[in-house]
Amino acid sequence: MSSLIEEKLRQHKQGQPVGIPSICSAHPQVLEAAARQSARNGALLLIESTCNQVNQYGGYMGLTPVQFSAFAEQVARRHQLPPDQLVLGGDHLGPYPWRHFPADKAMEKACKLVESYVMAGYTKIHLDTSMSCADDLPGQPLPGEIAAQRTAELCRAAENAANRLKGQAPNLVYVIGTEVPTPGGVQAAHESMLVTQLDTAEFTIETTRQAFLGRGLGGAWERVAAVVVQPGIEFADREVFPYDRKRAAHLSSFIEGYDRLVFEAHSTDYQTGESLKQLVEDHFAILKVGPALTFAYREAVFALSIIEAEFLKGRAGVRLSNLPEILEEVMLANPKSWEPYYQRDGVELRVARKYSYSDRARYYWTEPSLQQSLSQLFENLEYYPIPETLISQYLPAQYSRLRSGSLQLSPMELVIDHICDAILPYIQACAGD
Structure with missing residues (x-):
């Protein structure tokens, strides 16, 4: 249940250096290992699938959200992981797989994607509308205001789906924003130097908040738990760029001004145990890992x-x-x-x-x-x-x-x-x- 995520992050905001590992993989043996290790340690198991891996059309794993949910639950039972210790999350849910369509068509498919995830029992939902669609201005980043409105549109679809479950599902927890480098590793060393600037993080939070409130989604906004930013960690073909907490200190201080929000760190693969611990201490309380496990x-x-x-x-x-x-x-x-x-x-x-x-x-x-x-x-x-x-x-x-x-x-x-x-x-x- 997502209430476990909220409780864990509440503990973090109260000063405990705790966080949540996020297993971003649909590989069967990776999920077996994650369930086994989580059961051994009495840890919350958060498993996330992306819109490319798992979607209403099957994704590249050939699984719909319902099928993936059933498989993850089966794995958890096999390792005697209590049902309430398993949380399913949707990663980068948005129009990315259909970005070659005009925005209206792409967003229609993205809304169906989000609905299918919620109806399948996913309760941690990362909404990512940062990509341009076919009829957006070519060669330019999508304006943040438009991305925020599309994020709110997806949130409305998720909330409507949750309401159709008639109380069978816990409250959804949302993550907003997107990391700067290309998911799955950078191609050039200079990309690793990027650290999200304060004005960018604040703009993402405030424009998304306004978009939610403008659509009557104030209750959903209260369940936005994390923002994705880039703390300057990455990996390339042969190189891992380690966490330098001094470079991300401005972000750590900034997020302390919010009662509820933490950061979600993507591409934490191959970081040392000490770096991972420092990330959590610095309020990057959700650590996503995938390629390192495969x-x-x-x-x-x-x-x-x-x-x-x-x-x-x-x-x-x-x-x-x-x-x-x-x-x-x-x-x-x-x-x-x-x-x-x-x-x-x-x-x-x-x-x-x-x-x-x-x-x-x-x-x-x-x-x-x-x-x-x-x-x-x-x-x-x-x-x-x-x-x-x-x-x-x-x-x-x-x-x-x-x-x-x-x-x-x-x-x-x-x-x-x-x-x-x-x-x-x-x-x-x-x-x-």
Whole structure:
């Protein structure tokens, strides 16, 4: 329930250095790991999907909001996470997938998107109307006043959907604003230097407030919990730009003037545990992470594929998965999800496709040939149990837990546990200990 978010953020505004980790991924093993680690730590599990991943037409994950909600709830139950510890959020909900349409048509589809999320049980709603549509002025940023009016229009659609649930749903919690760099990582180092200016943050808050009040959405405005800004953290192809709290000090002081609002930080992937803790202390109380978790998934399955080749290559009757090679083939056959993001060539481009912090490989795991390769990998390593010595070589953290008896010898367990290691720093940073 979203009341858990409101309560956690209320504690933060009262001076406790607590926050909320936000798992921004629809990948099944990432969600398994998130549920497991949240259950272990007694932490709130906030899972968010974007309008590209999950929408009324299926998105690139092939899931509608109702289907994704059911899957997330199933995962939570499997790990015995109490139902009231699971919150579903919609990330960047707006006209982005339909921006090539005129604004009226794009917003009509965006309103249906928001309605479908609310009706599916999502209660944390990030409204993002920052993008221009086909009939907006070309080559120019969308004026903030227009974005605010469109945000209010989406909020009205969300409130209407919630009202149709006849009291079955808790109050919705809203997030407004958008981060400055491109979601999923920057392409140039200078982008990392951007930190939202005070006048920009204040303009976003005030214009959106006025737009809400102008549409009779005063009650909804009281449930706007966070504003997305850029605190100067990012990651690029091979580089992570760490948090420098001095550069964001003006933002931290500014938000203290609001009784209710905190900041939501996007692209916190790959930040150190200390940086994450500082972000929460500085009122970036919602930490969103996504690519770093599918990056950890890729690390783990690649480690298993190396183990598979070392252990089973040449064994009679065994067909190897050849996972890295299959991934390369799939990415080359359909380059649209990686080609615009990597300014490299030759060997460096080949390395970037697989190993970049941007983790563009995450868009390909649902491809049938990759699913078949993954199935072959797990089938092989289930049938032929992995020697502990190879786990020690390629997954040393999991080897230690295997030896101590806290981890089962199962290829899927090894993968999920490795992803848990990437999630834990977020839970710890938000715990306020």
